[in-house]
Amino acid sequence: MERDAELRTACFLELAALRARFGPDLPYRGVLDRGFTFGGGRVPFLSPQKGIFRAAAQRGPAALSVLTSARSPYGDEETDEGVWYAYRSGAVDIADNRALLRAYDLRVPLVYFFGTQAGWYRPLFPSFVVDRDDVLRRALLVGVDGGPPLGDLEPPAEGVARAYAVRDTRVRLHQARFRGMVLPAYRGRCAVCRLHEARLLDAAHITADREAAGDAVVSNGISLCSIHHRAFDEDLIGVSPDRQVHVSRRLLDDEDGPMLELLKGFHRQAIEVPRAQRLRPDAERLARRFERFLLVSG
Ligand SMILES: [Zn+2]
Known part of the structure; x- marks a missing residue:
């Protein structure tokens, strides 16, 4: 397996382990901010400041994760096609947007961190960027399944498989958001x-x-x-x-x-x-x- 795929697999496996330990929603402080082990060091999972994240340890050009905070300031939109994830402001080809769009070109799996309450995220992985819209400055994300990866990961093909993945993603996002609101209230x-x-x-x-x-x-x-x-x-x-x-x-x-x-x-x-x-x-x-x-x- 090439290095970039190895790094993504290490990331997914550690997230799966964290989920088994802490439940579906993970706190940033003390858990996600510790990163995952790869190549003898720790690699961050995400960047709460930037949203689109590519780790310094990566050799490949594609983003490792993208994030929507609980307050969703960037206007990401859940639709019947998937989640339209807004580009960072500035030129389309600034580094962060390039990393996002390379994930589309290379069809690589990434993590979609969805904010359920302040400082808490639900990781949806593997997710894929399956389309881009440079006019409206956004990329289309679709999640596939909640489990750790086994074998080669491919974006869901258009048609029934895609529609199923989208519906599944929407349900999971809805449940994540709902749980993130209800549990703290109690x-x-x-x-x-x-x-x-x-x-x-x-x-x-x-x-x-x-x-x-x-x-x-x-x-x-x-x-x-x-x-x-x-x-x-x-x-x-x-x-x-x-x-x-x-x-x-x-x-x-x-x-x-x-x-x-x-x-x-x-x-x-x-x-x-x-x-x-x-x-x-x-x-x-x-x-x-x-x-x-x-x-x-x-
Ligand atoms: Zn009870």
């Missing part, structure tokens, strides 16, 4: 059991979003641990509009070990909600969802 705890472990926490939707890229609002979410999220999705627990946990008949009538007793213990307990009124679960959404729970939980 101070990183499960609303039911107060579990405080980011790797085991999800942002559960109260009503499912039909449109993957639609506006994600905190009041349509609840921070739940994996067990309570799954139980909520399966209507084994419900949350009434007055924000009380209801455990389904099926579970309440069952007697099978300490874990079940723990689940049942939250029956009729209030969930913990954000302090700010506008961030709390929307009562109308809860009511609609709770009707379904009553219907199926018997």
Whole structure:
């Protein structure tokens, strides 16, 4: 494998390891800013200042990563074609833009770091630059899969494969953004059991979003641990509009070990909600969802 491909692989593998350790969203400070090991040294993953990043250790001309901050000041745009990533200001052929466009010419995989909250990023990799638009000064990014690379990586071909990758990318970006908003509102705890472990926490939707890229609002979410999220999705627990946990008949009538007793213990307990009124679960959404729970939980 040539050196540039080796460096990218090392980068992807270390990101996959970090994700296994810290969860899908990674803090810049203390984690991403440490870089990855390659050729006996440490190589940075990204540049929060510049957005488009090519490491000094690289021999190849193409960018290693691009980044959109949580505040998205550069007007990057998610569309049905992919994410249109804005060029840096200045001439099209300044060094950063050249590195971005060389990733297109050479069809090399890179990391798209998507800001989920201040100082936190979700890495989407491998991602590819699949088109460029010099008039609107932007390049089209499409992610392929969340896993570490195996074998040769190719940009998704146009047609069905591309459309699938785009839809998958949009869903993942939506979920990343939603989780980045909901978890901090709940101070990183499960609303039911107060579990405080980011790797085991999800942002559960109260009503499912039909449109993957639609506006994600905190009041349509609840921070739940994996067990309570799954139980909520399966209507084994419900949350009434007055924000009380209801455990389904099926579970309440069952007697099978300490874990079940723990689940049942939250029956009729209030969930913990954000302090700010506008961030709390929307009562109308809860009511609609709770009707379904009553219907199926018997
Ligand atoms: Zn929980």
